[in-house]
Amino acid sequence: MLLxxxxxxxxxxxxxxxxxxxxxxFAALVEYNNKVKEAEECSDPKPRVxxxxxxxxxxxxxxxxxxxxxxxxxxxxxxxxxxxxxxxxYMCNFNSEKSENPFAYFTQIIWFAFLRRIQKEKxxxxxxxxxxxxxxxxxxxxxxxxxxVTL
Numbered sequence: 001m002l003l004x005x006x007x008x009x010x011x012x013x014x015x016x017x018x019x020x021x022x023x024x025x026f027a028a029l030v031e032y033n034n035k036v037k038e039a040e041e042c043s044d045p046k047p048r049v050x051x052x053x054x055x056x057x058x059x060x061x062x063x064x065x066x067x068x069x070x071x072x073x074x075x076x077x078x079x080x081x082x083x084x085x086x087x088x089x090y091m092c093n094f095n096s097e098k099s100e101n102p103f104a105y106f107t108q109i110i111w112f113a114f115l116r117r118i119q120k121e122k123x124x125x126x127x128x129x130x131x132x133x134x135x136x137x138x139x140x141x142x143x144x145x146x147x148x149v150t151l
Contacts, residue, residue, distance in 0.1 A: 019063060020056045022103045028052050030096045049088060057087045060103065061110045070114055079117045083110035 028050055035047045061083040065076045073079065086109050094105050 019059055020103055022101060025053065025056050025102050026096070026100050028056075029091070029094060029102050033092060033094065033096070036092055049091070053091070054088075056103075057084055057106055057110075060106050061087070064107060064110050064114070070118075073118065073121070075117065075121055078121075079114045082117045083113040086110070086113040 032047070032050055032053060039045065039047055058080075061080045064070070064083070065080050070076065070079065087106050090109055094102055099105065
């Protein structure tokens with residue numbers, strides 16, 4: 001009986017539900033890209049991105065931000081928003097003839113957006129550090145100059 005309970009428990013764990021259904025996302029993305037092509041041919045404005053695609057992109061970005069690679073950063077929200085922005089920007093470049101995996105496509109876009117944000121933040125942190133270091137050295141020089149005058 002115990003063995004049967006364990007195997008049932010393992011089967012339930014093995015059937016873990018994915019948070020994004022790749023087939024549905026692919027169908028929605030193909031449909032959206034077709035609408036975009038039709039709009040371009042008629043010189044109409046680009047159609048609005050469907051809510052389903054937007055939710056999927058946000059889920060992918062939010063879930064990717066929880067990975068250990070990105071766990072210690074305080075600017076995760078900026079990373080997620082950069083990832084979503086890049087996905088929306090490059091969504092029309094997805095070629096359904098080459099791949100049927102939009103999940104991997106968006107994950108790669110978000111991954112590299114995260115890396116770019118980390119590099120920007122590191123650069124800004126270095127600038128702030130150098131600026132404060134320069135200010136401290138100037139204050140030390142001013143204090144040393146005042147000490148000579150008062151003597």
